[in-house]
Amino acid sequence: MRAALAAVGVALALAALAHPAVAAGLWSAAGLGPAASFPAARLVELAGAHALLALAGVGGAAAIGVGLGLAATRPAGRPLRPLIEALGAGAQAAPPVVVVALAFPALGFGFAPTAIALVAYATMPILRATIDGIETVPADVAEAARAMGLTRAQRLREIELPLAAPLIGAALRSATVLAVATAAVGALAGAPTLGTPIVLGLQSQNALVVLQGATATASLAFLGEGLVAAALALAGRRRSGGLALG
Numbered sequence: 001m002r003a004a005l006a007a008v009g010v011a012l013a014l015a016a017l018a019h020p021a022v023a024a025g026l027w028s029a030a031g032l033g034p035a036a037s038f039p040a041a042r043l044v045e046l047a048g049a050h051a052l053l054a055l056a057g058v059g060g061a062a063a064i065g066v067g068l069g070l071a072a073t074r075p076a077g078r079p080l081r082p083l084i085e086a087l088g089a090g091a092q093a094a095p096p097v098v099v100v101a102l103a104f105p106a107l108g109f110g111f112a113p114t115a116i117a118l119v120a121y122a123t124m125p126i127l128r129a130t131i132d133g134i135e136t137v138p139a140d141v142a143e144a145a146r147a148m149g150l151t152r153a154q155r156l157r158e159i160e161l162p163l164a165a166p167l168i169g170a171a172l173r174s175a176t177v178l179a180v181a182t183a184a185v186g187a188l189a190g191a192p193t194l195g196t197p198i199v200l201g202l203q204s205q206n207a208l209v210v211l212q213g214a215t216a217t218a219s220l221a222f223l224g225e226g227l228v229a230a231a232l233a234l235a236g237r238r239r240s241g242g243l244a245l246g
Helices: 001-016 018-030 040-071 079-093 097-107 111-135 141-146 151-188 194-202 207-245
Strands: none
Touching: 001 018, 001 207, 018 040, 018 207, 040 079, 040 111, 040 194, 040 207, 079 111, 079 207, 097 111, 097 151, 111 151, 141 151, 151 194, 151 207, 194 207
C-alpha cells in the first residue's frame, strides 16, 4: 500500500505542475519568455478521455493475456504455446503508431484504432506473467490438490490463480503505465487524449504546452499505477484473510 500512496503522491505533484498557473509561473520564473498555457478545464477533459482509452486498452489486454496464458498452460493448449508467445511478441514489437495507421482505414479516426494499438502493446507482459505465474506453482502443491480430489477448474481457481496473482498483478501495473503513456499517440489519430496539447504545442512551437501535456500524461500514468497497486494490495489482504478464516 505504501507503493500505491507514493505513486498517487507523485501523480498529484505532477498534476499541480501541469496546471496552467503553476506551469506558466515556473516558465516565467525560469526566464524562458512569454508563452500561452493550455487551459486547465481542457486538460481535465482530455485526462478523462485519456483514462477511459487506457482502461479499455488494459482491460482488453488483461482479458486476452490471461486467457491465452491459461490456454498455453493447459495440457490441450501446450502445443500451441510457441505460436501464442510468438503472436504476443509480434503484437508488442509493432510500434503503436503503425498499428493505429493500419487500423484507421477500417475503423476510422479516434478511439477504436488507438484502443486496438493499446491492447496489442500491453498484452505480452500480462501473457508472459500468467504463464510464468502458473508454471511457478510447486509440483507438490499441485499433486496434493489432485490427491484431494479437486477438479482442474477447482485447482485453477483455488490454487494456481491465487499463487500466480502477484506476478499477474505486477504485469497489470506495468501494462497500465504502458497504456497511459502510449495512449498519447492517439492524438495523431484524432482521439482526444493528453497527447493533444503535445501535438498542438509542437505545431505552434509552444514548448510550455508540450510540457503541460507531457507532465499531465506522466501524472495520469502514476495515478493509474497507484490505483492498480492499491486494488491489488486490498485484494491480497482479502485473500489472506479468507485463507486465515479457512
